[in-house]
Amino acid sequence: MKHTTFPWILLLVIIAPPVLFWGCSSDDDEKDPLTINLNANKAAEHPEAGRLEMPKLKEGVVNMLLVKRLSSGHINFCIEWDISKKAQRWTAFRWDNTNSSGYVKREDNFIEDFDIPEMYRTTSSHYSGSGYTRGHICASADRWNSLEANRQTFLYSNMQPQLYSFNGGIWANLESKVRSWNEASFRDTLYVVKGGTIDRSSDIREYVRKGTSLQLLVPKYFFMAILCKNSSTTNDGYKAIGFYLEHRSFYEDEKNLAPYIVSIDQLENLTDIDFFCNLPDHIERQVESQVVKTAWGFR
Numbered sequence: 001m002k003h004t005t006f007p008w009i010l011l012l013v014i015i016a017p018p019v020l021f022w023g024c025s026s027d028d029d030e031k032d033p034l035t036i037n038l039n040a041n042k043a044a045e046h047p048e049a050g051r052l053e054m055p056k057l058k059e060g061v062v063n064m065l066l067v068k069r070l071s072s073g074h075i076n077f078c079i080e081w082d083i084s085k086k087a088q089r090w091t092a093f094r095w096d097n098t099n100s101s102g103y104v105k106r107e108d109n110f111i112e113d114f115d116i117p118e119m120y121r122t123t124s125s126h127y128s129g130s131g132y133t134r135g136h137i138c139a140s141a142d143r144w145n146s147l148e149a150n151r152q153t154f155l156y157s158n159m160q161p162q163l164y165s166f167n168g169g170i171w172a173n174l175e176s177k178v179r180s181w182n183e184a185s186f187r188d189t190l191y192v193v194k195g196g197t198i199d200r201s202s203d204i205r206e207y208v209r210k211g212t213s214l215q216l217l218v219p220k221y222f223f224m225a226i227l228c229k230n231s232s233t234t235n236d237g238y239k240a241i242g243f244y245l246e247h248r249s250f251y252e253d254e255k256n257l258a259p260y261i262v263s264i265d266q267l268e269n270l271t272d273i274d275f276f277c278n279l280p281d282h283i284e285r286q287v288e289s290q291v292v293k294t295a296w297g298f299r
Helices: 147-152 170-180 264-271 281-289
Strands: 012-016 063-069 075-082 087-095 133-136 159-162 189-196 204-208 216-219 221-229 238-246
Touching: 075 147, 087 159, 159 189, 159 216, 170 221, 170 238, 221 264, 238 264, 238 281, 264 281
Parallel strands: 012 063
Antiparallel strands: 063 075, 075 087, 087 189, 133 159, 189 221, 204 216, 221 238
16 A cells, blocks of 8 residues: 555546446446545546556546446456556456456457547557567456457557567566466456556666657566455455566576565555555555465465
Protein backbone atom coordinates (compact mmCIF):
# COMPACT_ATOMS: atom_id res chain seq x y z
CA MET A 1 0.00 0.00 0.00
CA LYS A 2 1.55 3.27 -1.07
CA HIS A 3 0.68 6.45 0.71
CA THR A 4 1.57 8.82 -2.12
CA THR A 5 -1.03 11.51 -2.76
CA PHE A 6 -1.68 12.75 -6.29
CA PRO A 7 -3.47 16.00 -7.19
CA TRP A 8 -7.08 15.53 -8.13
CA ILE A 9 -7.03 16.74 -11.71
CA LEU A 10 -9.17 15.61 -14.59
CA LEU A 11 -8.63 11.96 -15.50
CA LEU A 12 -9.46 11.16 -19.11
CA VAL A 13 -11.27 7.86 -19.41
CA ILE A 14 -12.02 6.11 -22.69
CA ILE A 15 -14.07 2.94 -22.70
CA ALA A 16 -14.24 0.40 -25.53
CA PRO A 17 -16.76 -0.76 -26.56
CA PRO A 18 -19.23 2.09 -25.78
CA VAL A 19 -20.81 3.03 -22.49
CA LEU A 20 -23.83 0.80 -22.94
CA PHE A 21 -21.86 -1.98 -21.22
CA TRP A 22 -21.22 0.04 -18.04
CA GLY A 23 -22.65 -1.03 -14.72
CA CYS A 24 -22.58 -4.25 -12.77
CA SER A 25 -21.84 -7.47 -14.61
CA SER A 26 -20.90 -10.97 -13.56
CA ASP A 27 -17.21 -10.06 -13.39
CA ASP A 28 -17.58 -6.89 -11.28
CA ASP A 29 -16.42 -7.09 -7.66
CA GLU A 30 -18.96 -6.72 -4.89
CA LYS A 31 -17.85 -4.22 -2.28
CA ASP A 32 -18.69 -4.09 1.40
CA PRO A 33 -19.53 -0.42 2.03
CA LEU A 34 -18.40 -0.77 5.66
CA THR A 35 -14.91 -2.00 4.76
CA ILE A 36 -12.19 0.51 5.56
CA ASN A 37 -10.13 1.34 2.49
CA LEU A 38 -8.38 4.69 2.53
CA ASN A 39 -6.46 4.35 -0.74
CA ALA A 40 -9.11 2.84 -3.03
CA ASN A 41 -9.82 4.19 -6.49
CA LYS A 42 -12.89 6.36 -6.98
CA ALA A 43 -15.09 3.56 -8.26
CA ALA A 44 -18.29 5.57 -7.89
CA GLU A 45 -17.10 7.76 -10.76
CA HIS A 46 -15.57 4.95 -12.84
CA PRO A 47 -16.84 1.50 -11.77
CA GLU A 48 -14.06 -0.36 -13.59
CA ALA A 49 -11.46 1.35 -11.39
CA GLY A 50 -12.86 -0.51 -8.37
CA ARG A 51 -11.88 -3.96 -9.62
CA LEU A 52 -9.38 -5.82 -7.47
CA GLU A 53 -6.74 -6.10 -10.20
CA MET A 54 -6.64 -2.33 -10.70
CA PRO A 55 -3.70 -0.32 -9.33
CA LYS A 56 -4.23 3.17 -7.99
CA LEU A 57 -4.85 5.40 -10.99
CA LYS A 58 -2.45 8.24 -11.61
CA GLU A 59 -4.21 11.57 -11.72
CA GLY A 60 -3.73 14.30 -14.29
CA VAL A 61 -4.76 15.13 -17.82
CA VAL A 62 -1.99 13.05 -19.40
CA ASN A 63 -3.28 9.69 -18.14
CA MET A 64 -6.02 7.68 -19.83
CA LEU A 65 -7.80 4.60 -18.52
CA LEU A 66 -8.54 2.24 -21.41
CA VAL A 67 -11.07 -0.49 -20.62
CA LYS A 68 -11.13 -3.25 -23.21
CA ARG A 69 -14.46 -5.06 -23.19
CA LEU A 70 -15.64 -8.01 -25.19
CA SER A 71 -18.89 -7.98 -27.13
CA SER A 72 -20.40 -9.92 -24.21
CA GLY A 73 -19.79 -6.89 -22.00
CA HIS A 74 -17.14 -8.61 -19.90
CA ILE A 75 -13.84 -6.81 -19.35
CA ASN A 76 -10.87 -8.39 -21.10
CA PHE A 77 -8.18 -6.14 -19.60
CA CYS A 78 -7.51 -2.53 -18.62
CA ILE A 79 -4.60 -0.25 -19.52
CA GLU A 80 -3.32 3.02 -18.11
CA TRP A 81 -1.83 5.09 -20.93
CA ASP A 82 0.39 8.16 -20.55
CA ILE A 83 -0.35 10.33 -23.57
CA SER A 84 2.62 12.64 -22.94
CA LYS A 85 5.03 9.70 -23.24
CA LYS A 86 3.01 7.62 -25.71
CA ALA A 87 3.53 4.68 -23.37
CA GLN A 88 1.48 2.38 -21.24
CA ARG A 89 2.09 2.24 -17.50
CA TRP A 90 0.49 -1.16 -16.97
CA THR A 91 -2.05 -3.70 -18.18
CA ALA A 92 -4.29 -5.29 -15.54
CA PHE A 93 -6.48 -8.36 -15.97
CA ARG A 94 -7.84 -11.40 -14.18
CA TRP A 95 -8.23 -15.12 -14.67
CA ASP A 96 -11.08 -17.20 -13.32
CA ASN A 97 -13.16 -20.14 -14.50
CA THR A 98 -15.08 -17.97 -16.98
CA ASN A 99 -12.09 -17.01 -19.15
CA SER A 100 -9.54 -19.79 -18.72
CA SER A 101 -10.71 -22.53 -21.06
CA GLY A 102 -10.33 -23.04 -24.80
CA TYR A 103 -7.52 -22.51 -27.26
CA VAL A 104 -7.48 -20.16 -30.24
CA LYS A 105 -4.81 -19.63 -32.87
CA ARG A 106 -2.54 -16.60 -32.50
CA GLU A 107 -3.09 -14.35 -35.54
CA ASP A 108 -0.20 -11.87 -35.13
CA ASN A 109 -2.39 -9.01 -36.36
CA PHE A 110 -0.96 -5.95 -34.60
CA ILE A 111 -3.38 -3.03 -34.63
CA GLU A 112 -3.49 0.62 -33.55
CA ASP A 113 -5.66 1.53 -30.59
CA PHE A 114 -8.20 3.96 -32.01
CA ASP A 115 -9.42 4.81 -28.51
CA ILE A 116 -6.26 6.88 -28.15
CA PRO A 117 -6.16 10.15 -30.12
CA GLU A 118 -3.94 9.73 -33.19
CA MET A 119 -1.20 12.09 -32.03
CA TYR A 120 -0.76 10.10 -28.81
CA ARG A 121 -0.77 6.54 -30.21
CA THR A 122 2.08 4.22 -31.01
CA THR A 123 2.00 2.39 -34.33
CA SER A 124 4.04 -0.06 -36.40
CA SER A 125 6.14 2.92 -37.57
CA HIS A 126 7.38 3.54 -34.02
CA TYR A 127 8.73 0.00 -33.76
CA SER A 128 10.01 -0.44 -37.33
CA GLY A 129 13.81 -0.27 -37.31
CA SER A 130 13.90 0.57 -33.59
CA GLY A 131 15.88 -2.52 -32.60
CA TYR A 132 13.11 -3.60 -30.21
CA THR A 133 10.31 -6.16 -30.48
CA ARG A 134 6.67 -5.42 -29.83
CA GLY A 135 6.44 -6.95 -26.36
CA HIS A 136 2.95 -7.98 -25.27
CA ILE A 137 2.07 -7.02 -21.71
CA CYS A 138 -1.13 -9.05 -21.52
CA ALA A 139 0.32 -11.89 -23.59
CA SER A 140 -1.45 -13.53 -26.50
CA ALA A 141 -1.24 -16.81 -24.56
CA ASP A 142 -2.94 -15.09 -21.59
CA ARG A 143 -6.09 -14.77 -23.68
CA TRP A 144 -6.74 -17.99 -25.58
CA ASN A 145 -10.36 -18.22 -24.44
CA SER A 146 -11.73 -16.53 -27.58
CA LEU A 147 -10.59 -14.96 -30.85
CA GLU A 148 -12.00 -11.62 -29.77
CA ALA A 149 -10.10 -11.68 -26.48
CA ASN A 150 -6.88 -12.76 -28.20
CA ARG A 151 -7.11 -10.13 -30.93
CA GLN A 152 -7.32 -7.35 -28.36
CA THR A 153 -3.92 -8.37 -26.96
CA PHE A 154 -2.38 -7.23 -30.27
CA LEU A 155 -3.37 -3.60 -29.70
CA TYR A 156 -0.29 -1.37 -29.70
CA SER A 157 -1.52 0.10 -26.41
CA ASN A 158 -0.83 -3.36 -24.91
CA MET A 159 2.81 -3.29 -26.11
CA GLN A 160 6.10 -2.14 -24.67
CA PRO A 161 9.39 -2.22 -26.62
CA GLN A 162 11.50 -5.18 -25.48
CA LEU A 163 14.84 -6.61 -26.47
CA TYR A 164 14.32 -9.78 -28.49
CA SER A 165 16.31 -11.98 -26.09
CA PHE A 166 14.47 -10.56 -23.07
CA ASN A 167 11.03 -10.92 -24.66
CA GLY A 168 11.63 -14.51 -25.74
CA GLY A 169 13.77 -15.42 -22.73
CA ILE A 170 13.28 -14.64 -19.06
CA TRP A 171 10.09 -12.58 -19.64
CA ALA A 172 8.50 -15.45 -21.56
CA ASN A 173 9.53 -17.88 -18.82
CA LEU A 174 7.95 -15.65 -16.17
CA GLU A 175 4.74 -15.36 -18.19
CA SER A 176 4.62 -19.15 -18.46
CA LYS A 177 5.14 -19.51 -14.71
CA VAL A 178 2.30 -17.12 -13.95
CA ARG A 179 0.02 -19.00 -16.36
CA SER A 180 0.78 -22.21 -14.49
CA TRP A 181 -1.04 -20.72 -11.50
CA ASN A 182 -4.19 -20.25 -13.56
CA GLU A 183 -5.71 -23.54 -12.40
CA ALA A 184 -8.90 -24.06 -10.41
CA SER A 185 -6.92 -26.12 -7.90
CA PHE A 186 -4.72 -23.09 -7.18
CA ARG A 187 -7.03 -20.10 -7.48
CA ASP A 188 -10.60 -18.97 -7.45
CA THR A 189 -9.42 -15.78 -9.16
CA LEU A 190 -5.94 -14.63 -10.16
CA TYR A 191 -5.41 -10.87 -10.50
CA VAL A 192 -2.44 -9.79 -12.64
CA VAL A 193 -0.73 -6.46 -13.33
CA LYS A 194 2.19 -6.25 -15.78
CA GLY A 195 4.17 -3.37 -17.17
CA GLY A 196 7.43 -1.54 -17.76
CA THR A 197 8.78 1.42 -15.82
CA ILE A 198 8.05 4.77 -17.48
CA ASP A 199 7.69 7.37 -14.70
CA ARG A 200 11.20 8.03 -13.40
CA SER A 201 13.98 9.10 -15.76
CA SER A 202 16.35 6.71 -13.97
CA ASP A 203 13.98 3.83 -14.82
CA ILE A 204 13.92 4.53 -18.58
CA ARG A 205 16.48 2.62 -20.64
CA GLU A 206 16.45 5.03 -23.57
CA TYR A 207 14.31 6.93 -26.04
CA VAL A 208 14.50 5.69 -29.62
CA ARG A 209 14.26 8.52 -32.18
CA LYS A 210 14.19 11.06 -29.39
CA GLY A 211 12.59 14.37 -30.25
CA THR A 212 10.65 13.08 -33.26
CA SER A 213 7.01 12.12 -33.76
CA LEU A 214 8.13 8.47 -33.72
CA GLN A 215 9.85 8.74 -30.34
CA LEU A 216 9.62 5.44 -28.46
CA LEU A 217 10.18 5.15 -24.69
CA VAL A 218 12.02 1.95 -23.67
CA PRO A 219 11.59 0.84 -20.03
CA LYS A 220 14.69 -0.10 -18.03
CA TYR A 221 12.75 -2.54 -15.85
CA PHE A 222 9.69 -4.77 -16.23
CA PHE A 223 7.45 -6.00 -13.44
CA MET A 224 4.54 -8.23 -12.56
CA ALA A 225 2.26 -8.09 -9.52
CA ILE A 226 0.02 -11.10 -8.86
CA LEU A 227 -2.77 -11.48 -6.33
CA CYS A 228 -4.44 -14.84 -5.74
CA LYS A 229 -7.82 -15.45 -4.09
CA ASN A 230 -8.69 -18.99 -3.05
CA SER A 231 -10.52 -20.86 -0.31
CA SER A 232 -7.71 -20.62 2.25
CA THR A 233 -8.63 -19.20 5.65
CA THR A 234 -5.33 -17.27 5.87
CA ASN A 235 -5.78 -13.56 5.08
CA ASP A 236 -9.30 -14.29 3.83
CA GLY A 237 -7.80 -16.46 1.08
CA TYR A 238 -5.52 -13.79 -0.42
CA LYS A 239 -1.79 -14.02 -1.15
CA ALA A 240 0.44 -11.92 -3.39
CA ILE A 241 3.82 -11.97 -5.10
CA GLY A 242 5.81 -9.51 -7.21
CA PHE A 243 8.61 -9.74 -9.78
CA TYR A 244 11.04 -7.04 -10.89
CA LEU A 245 13.49 -7.61 -13.75
CA GLU A 246 16.08 -5.43 -15.42
CA HIS A 247 15.47 -5.07 -19.15
CA ARG A 248 18.70 -6.52 -20.54
CA SER A 249 19.80 -9.03 -23.14
CA PHE A 250 21.62 -11.63 -21.07
CA TYR A 251 20.52 -13.64 -18.05
CA GLU A 252 22.82 -16.44 -16.97
CA ASP A 253 19.88 -18.64 -15.94
CA GLU A 254 16.68 -17.53 -17.66
CA LYS A 255 14.62 -20.22 -15.95
CA ASN A 256 15.57 -19.26 -12.41
CA LEU A 257 12.96 -16.68 -11.44
CA ALA A 258 13.44 -16.79 -7.66
CA PRO A 259 16.08 -14.00 -7.51
CA TYR A 260 13.57 -11.54 -8.95
CA ILE A 261 10.80 -12.13 -6.41
CA VAL A 262 9.81 -9.11 -4.33
CA SER A 263 6.93 -8.31 -2.02
CA ILE A 264 4.22 -6.02 -3.34
CA ASP A 265 5.36 -3.34 -0.89
CA GLN A 266 8.87 -3.57 -2.35
CA LEU A 267 7.51 -3.46 -5.88
CA GLU A 268 5.48 -0.37 -5.06
CA ASN A 269 8.63 1.40 -3.85
CA LEU A 270 10.49 0.35 -7.00
CA THR A 271 7.78 1.43 -9.45
CA ASP A 272 5.86 4.16 -7.58
CA ILE A 273 2.63 2.28 -8.37
CA ASP A 274 0.11 1.39 -5.66
CA PHE A 275 -0.98 -2.16 -6.55
CA PHE A 276 -4.20 -3.81 -5.36
CA CYS A 277 -5.36 -0.58 -3.74
CA ASN A 278 -8.97 -1.76 -3.73
CA LEU A 279 -8.33 -4.51 -1.19
CA PRO A 280 -9.59 -3.73 2.31
CA ASP A 281 -6.71 -2.07 4.14
CA HIS A 282 -6.20 -4.80 6.75
CA ILE A 283 -5.88 -7.48 4.04
CA GLU A 284 -3.74 -5.25 1.82
CA ARG A 285 -1.25 -4.64 4.62
CA GLN A 286 -0.90 -8.36 5.30
CA VAL A 287 -0.55 -9.72 1.77
CA GLU A 288 1.63 -6.91 0.42
CA SER A 289 4.20 -6.86 3.22
CA GLN A 290 5.65 -10.32 2.67
CA VAL A 291 5.89 -13.20 0.21
CA VAL A 292 5.49 -16.80 1.29
CA LYS A 293 7.57 -18.28 -1.51
CA THR A 294 6.56 -21.87 -0.85
CA ALA A 295 2.91 -20.91 -1.42
CA TRP A 296 3.91 -20.06 -5.01
CA GLY A 297 6.07 -23.12 -5.62
CA PHE A 298 9.43 -21.48 -4.85
CA ARG A 299 11.94 -22.62 -2.24
